Amino acid sequence: MNEIEFVKKDDQFKVYIDKDDGRDYNENEPVLVTKPINKRKVLIKIDLFVLSFVCLQYWINYVDRVGFTNAYVSGMKEDLNMEGNDITIVGVCFTVGYVIGMLPNNLILLVVSPRIWLSFCTFAWGVLTLSMYKVTSYKQCCAIRFFQAIFESCTFSGTHLILGMWYKEKELPIRTAIFTSSGLVGSIFSGFIQTGIHDSLNGAHGLEGWRWLFIIDFCITIPIALYGLVFFPGIPDHNSISGRFSMTKYIFNQEELDYARRRLPKRDESTSLDWSVIPRVLGRWHWWLFSFVWILGGENISFSSNSLFALWLLDQNYSLSQKNNYPSGIYAVGILSTMAAAAYLSYIKRAKHWHVALVIATLLCVVAIMIRANPLNAAIMFTAQYLAGVAYAGQAVFFTWANIICHNDLQERAIVLASMNMFSGAVNAWWSILFYSATTVPHFRKGCYALIATSVASGIVSIVIRKLQIKELNERQELPFVNPNDAIAEEYEGEDITDSLDDHSLDNTC
Template sequence: MGLLTPIRTAVWGAPAATKAERTLIRKIDVFILTSCCLQYWVNYLDRSNLNSAYVSGMKEDLNMGGDDLNVINTIFWCGYFVGQIPNNIAMQYIRPRYWMTFCMLSWGLLTLGTGFVHSKEAIMGIRFAQSLFEGSTFTGTHYLLGSWYKDEELGKRTGIFTSSGLAGTFFSGLLQGSIYDSLNGKTGLAGWRWMFVIDFLITIPIGVFVYIFFPDTPETTKAFYLTQDEKKLAVTRLDNHSANHGHGEIDTTVFKRIFGSWEVYGFCFIWTMGSNCEMFSSNAILSLYLKWTGDYSVELVNYMPMAVSAVGIVCTLVLGWYSDFTRRSWHVGVLTSCTAIITGAIMLSPPNDAARMFALYLNGIQYSNQTVMFAWANRLTLDDAPKRSIILAAMNTVAVIFYSFWSISFYAADQAPKWTRGSIAMIVSGSCMMIGVFVVRYLEAKTAKNHTLGQAMEGIETSYSLEKGDNKGAAETAVQDVE
């Protein structure tokens, strides 16, 4: 065990000081992290299935073309935009396991309905409603992870959580390729329709799992697998976590605390730019390109883009670990900014097909921005739960505003195979993100310095007050002796 301890510490962090805390963390990892990852995995599975279905026969069956796919995705992101902040506020008052389960069952039923539509207009309506419920998952889970884990524990778990979403995208391509090969035409349903049915069947049991095992927040948990001592420890072990404003304490001052701070503006900006840098991957450009060439089977069109998700998973875990281990999240921001610029430059004028494919696979690195930027924001707002909850939701909400028009403007399906405007947008987004990362890093350092200085001044004032009080007490004692 002695030889393994340094490796374990480097990869997963130092073990907790007490046996009780180590037991608690194991339970948190088993039940909370598993619940969050399964939920996000099926969230991405149900979300990315539309892109897989589009290149697997849905386009032809529903007579779609031009930028129809992008319009549907834009409608999805509009609903996502509307749903995020209300979902996070709802979880301040409704037990998260109730709300999360309700949202999962709702979007699962809507996913099932997508398998039986006969027009693109029906898909538009369903996807909007579906996105309202899916908006609960990403920022809501970041808030909940920040409620249970310490600063030094958060980055690694956030990386695993984010990777589970990418695994959903990865599995979507694998599932659609397998379904097309084995179920296409069974009982009169096309292969792309079968995928939505199977996704629904996967979603429901995961929703039941979340309902049974997710423990809400440390302050409100009634989890049957936590002892009373562990429930108390879950709150006290986080030091000053939510010390100023705790779960459910939303009042009129929360907006002043949010909009009067630099965190909301800085993190909204860098995440918006970071999410824009994902666009070649999140808009399934590789799938669209492979279908455009006409040189690949339906199965290969689904299988080959899986490597983009694989790149994203590996980079998310590695860079999330690096950010957690070094506390230098800004390093990752600079790296992803540079790779976005490189990807855009290659796609702007690819010398050959191999270079284009390399750029599209390289873009998978951008997925790691999710882990690092949200863990960074979580870390800097740990002492104010309502503020943290709303800032995390605001980050993704602002990013989604850009999604609502960015996709159609720069990454529409009918712009294949060059996506010239998208390449320019990628270069600009990467450059803006790099500037934003340096600004946020400067403000973080300045805030930390002011906080340290404030604590030092408070210590001096306290020491002076005590010293003055002691002298006063001594004088009073002397007077009493004379009398």
């Protein structure tokens, strides 16, 4: 087929097309040729300015978050006279703030520009991170970490919501994996930066090395907040190119933003954020089962995220650099397994999310059995702790899965994604004390049994979700609703029709 040109004149859309395709089109009207949209270039822009910011934000989120544990094993414990379960209690305060802020943050993103809100939250937790260098008691740590968590809670589920507005189903796993891996990279970075700071700045200007960690984390966080304010486009709507300080209008033109929105499957845009969202969400299985499966998945991760390995190394009298650096291997395994799972879902034709869920569940059962068998054997503990890092792959798998299944209803998707993380955090607030407290070191007896239970249960629930997904796909009808913003003149203007005519029929869009 010859190249096809889309045109617009006097508010009426006209096309020229090769007659050989068997379609009838009007070729006799005067026309004005417009420049076709470069689809590959648009996707590259989305990666450069959407994915880059959310990854930087999540990276520094974890640098700040894991930095507290690194500070604890690098002198904070002794300087603040922390003992027993004090660090666990600080972690619970953080979790409570995280849970409280989760759902409100996701709903705010539906009414406030994500560019503004995410940048503000990043700035706010950066300032709170700075304040940590002045603490003199663990109670002050509890208060600061609580408010820090409220702002940090915008990041994870909020980003999954935003990624679902930019990327297609086959594009999501890799992008989601890159995003979640950026947090794990932050965890690795935090350990090495603490070691470097302690070696070079400990005692400088009368400050201990662990206090310098919070100062430097702040200095890294603020530029990322400013980057988001200037370059992050938020979501692909008609307001994205406006806004003070925003460079979006120089990065995307309006036609590219329209195309970025149109290239995704249609969703029911007649829904709105009002009281009707409650029966919509509660009346479907999505909210119930995805919340439950990520409660289980989150507790699978909690075996690693509660810094049990760092506490074990502390109990076994490893050196400062070893205590900071050895746990990085867990996050490295998390990155590799996350990317492997994403590649499997993106490039293997028959790949399904529940396949990966079952693999994760099986490996974590092995981890629990190994540690329970001989927790004082260094070779066994190192192997098991590193293998436990595969649990982090569940972040990309389950949140991508929820994004795809709930795509049709934006408000439901925002609530489901937030609820998954929110309920997981709510359970983890007491789960950590009950099963993974600092006093369980070095045997982790209760934690091993808990890990077996959550792993097996997560595998079973994943199979149930898949069966319900198949049933829903068989029953789903094509949406009759057409967004008036996507009228035919906008639907095709500036776009290469060779792809568009395969995806849309003129009868369906008029």
